[in-house]
Amino acid sequence: MKLFDVIVVGAGTSGMMAAIAAATAGSNTLLIEKNKRVGKKLLLTGGGRCNVTNNRPADEIIAHIPGNGKFLYSAFSQFNNYDIMEFFESNGTHLKEEDHGRMFPVTDRSKTIVETLFNKLEQLGVTIYTEAKVEKILHKDQQVIGVALEHEKIYAPCVILTTGGRTYPSTGATGDGYKLAKRLGHTISPLYATESPIISEDLFIRDKTLQGLSLRDVSLAVLDSKGKTIVSHQMDLLFTHFGLSGPAALRCSSFINQELQKNNDLPVTLSLDIFPEKEKSEILSELQSKLHEHPDKTIKNALKNYIPERYLDLLLEQLKLVNTPAKQVTDLQLEQFVQTTKGFLIHAVKTLPIEKSFVTGGGISLKEVNPKTMESKKIGGLFFAGELLDINGYTGGYNVTAAFVTGHVAGSHAAEIAEYTYLPLDEM
Structure with missing residues (x-):
């Protein structure tokens, strides 16, 4: 024995x-x-x-x-x-x-x-x-x-x-x-x-519009069904062919899975803030001065180097502003643009399975x-x-x-x- x-x-x-x-x-x-x-x-x-x-x-x-x-x-x-x-x-x-x-x-x-x-x-x-x-x-x-x-x-x-x-x-x-x-x-x-890459079926993900784009020191938040923030993480983020990866995404994943369990697998909304250290008013004034500097350029060219190009293209496309001359951008359009830089919504349908987490x-x-x-x-x-x-x-x-x-x-x-x-x- x-x-x-x-x-x-x-x-x-x-x-x-x-x-x-x-x-x-x-x-x-x-x-x-x-x-x-x-x-x-x-x-x-x-x-x-x-x-x-x-x-x-x-x-x-x-x-x-x-x-x-x-x-x-x-x-x-x-x-x-x-x-x-x-x-x-x-x-x-x-x-x-x-x-x-x-x-x-x-x-x-x-x-x-x-x-x-x-x-x-x-x-x-x-x-x-x-x-x-x-x-x-x-x-x-x-x-x-x-x-x-x-x-x-x-x-x-x-x-x-x-x-x-x-x-x-x-x-x-x-x-x-x-x-x-x-x-x-x-x-x-x-x-x-947990600590798992996030899968999204949003059109820009399916089209691989941002695949391979890495954003430094941004804030990603997980929202509940009423739109309130459950958790947010300020770290780097990577867009992939299936959704989101990188430290900010990995840290949000366990909260996404818990929300999915709670709400019968209904997609979970994420909010991306690419300027977590700046207030909306500060971004607005920076944008206004850039547009005033280049009134005859398109908004896309006037804001070059302010936001990574592919991400800027996506935001402008969603607001139908891609070819708009800087001098024609209205105050309301500019405010909407600021809002998307501080709260761009992405929908998570799941994360990679446990076996790949x-x-x-x-x-x-x-x-x-x-x-x-x-x-x-x-x-x-x-x-x-x-x-x-x-x-x-x-x-x-x-x-x-x-x-x-x-x-x-x-x-x-x-x-x-x-x-x-x-x-x-x-x-x-």
Whole structure:
């Protein structure tokens, strides 16, 4: 009979950290992974460079985790982003800071991060099974007693599920953990894509009018069915052949998917402001002086270099002003033009699916998880960490941070509980 103190299912970001935390606390730990190698998805993060965490105060990190970030306050009081940095530095992997507090390995290779975690697992004597799939969580009288693989059962008083969400199925993230948790009575909040490019069927998108155009430092807002702003993000935006991408679009995507769920998939309206730092009155006066400077030119030529050319063409076309001479533009037309620069409407019909997104929204309902320990409130000795939980953040190191933090907290508390939990071995 194989017996461990703690079994961790899934060797991704949170799973490796959970196994390290459990083993550091003295637990005999088993880490099970269905892929040939550990950390497959972690290798893809940060464009293959691994944005390992973010160098910002805890409050700011949590504010960048719009999907239930507040649940993490207790976990952050035990292990936070600075502890993550210290972990890598003390294990010989130096980090560097880039824009917006993003932390990367100095080597610029995600492989460095995965190797550091793997070496630590080996150093701590963690047993690692690869190409092994957990079919079932074994339990007796509302208490975990182990896991069943295809051909064997392995026993432990604590099991930590860290199998990830449903993004990047090529990495093995196919939602197995949700099924395992559901069979044990856990509720799964509806899954949706987050940090995902946006699909629009607006005519200018279908015609590929702006395909490839990148706008710097603009503001994109998601509006509710009454036209009120739900959220807005001031970042870069990219027009694609299917809709919108780039940081501003990715950050709005989870809110779009939630609105779609709420309103039976009716298109969600977005509002684009290309001059977020300017008031309408300031834009109006700048436009007036440009038109006065070149009264005989068409409005299009008079406003050259004020707005990226293809975007200017689109706005003028929508207002039927393309060939209008500057001197003939009325005050009302000018005001309408200003309005479109501050609130150009785009309609989102959906985002790319979860499988092609960066992060899975939804997951194990947090009402059923203890925020101090990450232990299930339904089954003793069952813990959750990482993307499996109904927690999601923006890109920029926030999701990886949440995974490391919840993994560490789950691993530490599982080790503590395993010390005094009796397994009824004689009855097995």
